[in-house]
Structures are given as C-alpha cells and as structure tokens.
Amino acid sequence: MKLHHLEVARSGSFSSIGAYLARARPDEPVMFYAADVLRAKVFQFQKTFAEGLSYAIKANNHPDVLGHVLDCGVxxxxxxxxxxxxxxxxxxxxxxxxxxxxxxxxxxxxxxxxxxxxxxxxxxxxxxxxxxxxxxxxxxxxxxxxxxxxxxxxxxxxxxxxxxxxxxxxxxxxxxxxxxxxxxxxxxxxxxxxxxxxxxxxxxxxxxxxxxxxxxxxxxxxxxxxxxxxxxxxxxxxxxxxxxxxxxxxxxxxxxxxxxxxGRALIADAVTLATRIKARSPADTLYLNDGIYGRLNEFPLVGLAGRTEILTPAGERRQGTAGLFRVFGPTCDSVDKLPEPVALPEDCREGDYLLFHGMGAYSNASATDFNGYGGHDWVAVDRLLPPAGSGPSEIDAV
Known part of the structure; x- marks a missing residue:
C-alpha cells in the first residue's frame, strides 16, 4: 500500500529529492533541506568572522535550521x-x-x-x-x-x-x-x-x-x-x-x-523547493501548487531563481528542448504569477515537479496561507543535486 507523503516525510532522511518524489508523489509543495550545505556556508563565514557571525533568523526560522546553526558553534x-x-x-x-x-x-x-x-x-x-x-x-x-x-x-x-x-x-x-x-x-x-x-x-x-x-x-x-x-x-x-x-x-x-x-547567504542554497504542475493549458502556460503568495514571494523583487529542473512523478529528469512558459500560482488572484517567462523543457506535463534550487531564504518564513494554499512539507535529504556523472533517470534508494 502506498504511504501518504506526510508519513514518508517522517520516516527519516532521504538520499535525494528524486528518491522522495518517486515514493511519496506529494501533491503539496515540498522544501528539501540538506544540512551539510548550511554547515559548509557557516564554516565559510567563520573563517573571516570567527566569533562575529550572527544568523539573521528572519531568513528562515525553521527549528531544524536554528538547531544546525547552533550545532556549528554559532x-x-x-x-x-x-x-x-x-x-x-x-x-x-x-x-x-x-x-x-x-x-x-x-x-x-x-x-x-x-x-x-x-x-x-x-x-x-x-x-x-x-x-x-x-x-x-x-x-x-x-x-x-x-x-x-x-x-x-x-x-x-x-x-x-x-x-x-x-x-x-x-x-x-x-x-x-x-x-x-x-x-x-x-x-x-x-x-x-x-x-x-x-x-x-x-x-x-x-x-x-x-x-x-x-x-x-x-x-x-x-x-x-x-x-x-x-x-x-x-x-x-x-x-x-x-x-x-x-x-x-x-x-x-x-x-x-x-x-x-x-541570513540568505547561509540558508538559501541549502533548500530546494519542489512544486507540482497542476495543469498545462494552453501549451505555454503552467499552473503550480505554489506561487507568489507562498514560497515564491520574492520573485517579483529579486528576479527568478534561475536554477530549475523538472522531474517526472517517478523522479526522472525531463530533458526536452527548452521553451518559455508563463507560470501561475494556485490562488484565485490573477497577479499570482511569476514576473517573467521561465525556460523549461517543452515535454513537461501535468503531474511533473518543477524544482527551484536556492530557495531557503524568505520562502517558508514569509509565505502566507491566502486562499488556503499555505501548507508544505519539510524533508531532509542527503543531497539536493544529482552526483556528477549520474544519469537522468537515476533514482536512489531511501
């Protein structure tokens, strides 16, 4: 019997984003967190600032993040x-x-x-x-x-x-x-x-x-x-x-x-946001389960997070020719859209997952629950990006 995605999330750390998506098939946004990325950023700053490093918790106040910052000696x-x-x-x-x-x-x-x-x-x-x-x-x-x-x-x-x-x-x-x-x-x-x-x-x-x-x-x-x-x-x-x-x-x-x-420089790169494509209609328009009232709220201010990829429900990477897509969020508000088109594989479809890397800062910390779209999962993974030389369909074991 297939586990509900929340039950899967609570089962422990996963080796990769693809492994989690293939097993859980979540329908809500998921924030994937790699603590080692946060630790590496903290240590980089500590070389210059030693005891003078403070974490701006406004960027991301998740208990796991605060705990790992403290574990690093901050x-x-x-x-x-x-x-x-x-x-x-x-x-x-x-x-x-x-x-x-x-x-x-x-x-x-x-x-x-x-x-x-x-x-x-x-x-x-x-x-x-x-x-x-x-x-x-x-x-x-x-x-x-x-x-x-x-x-x-x-x-x-x-x-x-x-x-x-x-x-x-x-x-x-x-x-x-x-x-x-x-x-x-x-x-x-x-x-x-x-x-x-x-x-x-x-x-x-x-x-x-x-x-x-x-x-x-x-x-x-x-x-x-x-x-x-x-x-x-x-x-x-x-x-x-x-x-x-x-x-x-x-x-x-x-x-x-x-x-x-x-704040941003410590936590942003340690988190990848996985959104799901709810619909593709017409050919160059996508509707996601998250948007600017949620964890994409910074995009109109600082621009798109340009490191993206699309995974199928089985966790496999889409590699079709890139095309430009208009992208809307899930709410009833027509301004709930990304400020400019996004280049994505043209073979993407409903049910796929659109991943935005570098999303740990000012995302879950400032998201709203407008129209009831505020929920998301927080999942620990060993890595956010595939290992060098891995194939497009590699699915790791839990």
Missing amino acids: CSFDVASPAEIRQVRRKAPGAVLHYNNPVRSLAEIETALRAGVSSFSVDRPSELEKLFALVPPGAATISLRFKHENPSSAYGFGAKFGATIADAERLLQSATRRGYRTGLNFHVGTQCNDPKAWADHLGIAAAVARNTGTVPAEINVGGGFPSWRTTEEPRLGDILRIIGAEFRAHFDPGRVRLLCEP
Whole structure:
C-alpha cells in the first residue's frame, strides 16, 4: 500500500529529492533541506568572522535550521522583533542577541532589555533618545547605522533605514558623550555580488570614526551577501576576502570587533523547493501548487531563481528542448504569477515537479496561507543535486 507523503516525510532522511518524489508523489509543495550545505556556508563565514557571525533568523526560522546553526558553534543572532527574541531564547537561552531593526517602540525596547539583548542598531535622533531613556550605558552597545547608495544590489534599504554620513557622525558623538559603548553598521542591499560595495562601506565607516575621533567597539557589515540564484555562482569568496582585508586596513582587530549578520547567504542554497504542475493549458502556460503568495514571494523583487529542473512523478529528469512558459500560482488572484517567462523543457506535463534550487531564504518564513494554499512539507535529504556523472533517470534508494 502506498504511504501518504506526510508519513514518508517522517520516516527519516532521504538520499535525494528524486528518491522522495518517486515514493511519496506529494501533491503539496515540498522544501528539501540538506544540512551539510548550511554547515559548509557557516564554516565559510567563520573563517573571516570567527566569533562575529550572527544568523539573521528572519531568513528562515525553521527549528531544524536554528538547531544546525547552533550545532556549528554559532550562538549569536540578528533579531528584529520581540517574537524573534522569544524564539531564539527558547532554543538558545544564552545566545547573544543583536536587535538590528533600528525602529522600535518603547515596549519593544523594554522586552529586549529583559531578554538581555547585547546591542541596538539606531539611525535617527528620535530612536536614539528612546535608547537613552531606557538603556543604561553599561547595559548594551549602541550601533549607529549609516547608508550609502549601492546600485549593484537587487534592492537597497536606504529609503527606509540608515542615517546620512553627517547624521551618523552626530549620533555617534552623542552616544559616545553619554558613555555608551558604540559601534557602526551598514547594509549594502539585498543579493549584492560586488565585493567593492563592502570595501566602499568599510571605508566610509573608517571616515566616520576618524571624523568623530572615536574608536568603535565593533563594525557590523550587515547582510546582503549573495546566494546562488542563477546559473552563475556568486562571488562570496571574493567578498569575504575583501571584507577581511579592508577591515584590517582601516581598523585595529585588537580593539575593534568585526561582525556580520547573514541570513540568505547561509540558508538559501541549502533548500530546494519542489512544486507540482497542476495543469498545462494552453501549451505555454503552467499552473503550480505554489506561487507568489507562498514560497515564491520574492520573485517579483529579486528576479527568478534561475536554477530549475523538472522531474517526472517517478523522479526522472525531463530533458526536452527548452521553451518559455508563463507560470501561475494556485490562488484565485490573477497577479499570482511569476514576473517573467521561465525556460523549461517543452515535454513537461501535468503531474511533473518543477524544482527551484536556492530557495531557503524568505520562502517558508514569509509565505502566507491566502486562499488556503499555505501548507508544505519539510524533508531532509542527503543531497539536493544529482552526483556528477549520474544519469537522468537515476533514482536512489531511501
């Protein structure tokens, strides 16, 4: 008798995506997770940041992900709300927490203080006054966030967050005069693949410190590190090398700590999303069981995840000539569609599985249940991609 796909999912880790699909034939979306990919990313960052690596849990707050991050020796987290603070505290009561959402209510600050938050990011006088009113100088670090235009990111944050350079200098001097331990932080923008962006921002941080006559206790280079969304691999190694070199050129590592808060770059490549084709009609239009109200919600913002493949219900890879397809999600809303056509094998059909690789970030964490389409399975696999040299029809044993 065929097992229901949820029962199969609970039976343990599978060797591959194809093995699971061939056995379970799921009709809901499935997120396939390979912990070894996450571990490799964490270790890559730890070579540059050592103890200064924080995980931004907004990217993916699944308990398995948090558990494996902690298993890698990371016990520092970027949090943006009381709910995220509570979530980390339940999993890691002694974790270091950096509250880097620079706008907070008084009640949120009080919650953070009770939870032992280590640092607060701030970018405007009104928010700094809130911290002065509630946070004693010895209780936490105040980190001043500045902004600088970076056209090489998918989208930036300057319209919402970040002080001008002049304002950052004034805020830094104000916090220093009050006796606070201070730092500087920035965010280059989402999915940035240009090492120069971090070099430019570190140079500005050095100028701010020099102009104010201060030695910041820490420099936080934020997030924005790229994941592998397209056929071209990101330049993450180059970016980390540039950060290390530029930091040492501008600051004394013996006096200033180097911090970062990646989310996307740690978890994105560790997850593949399998969607099912519900219908193909007409010839160049596909309807999936997931869409922009679900785990594909980022596509209109940062573009398609270009690493895709199609597997048959038996787990075999479709290898027909590529054609362009319009792709719609499952809801009744006509805007539930991918922002541009997708190149897929022309022999794909209803019941096949369309796989999107690199989908661990801002997918399950920000999906909605609009129209009742919110469910998905989370399945551990040993690998996400087929081994080199494997045939198109290889189906691995469980």
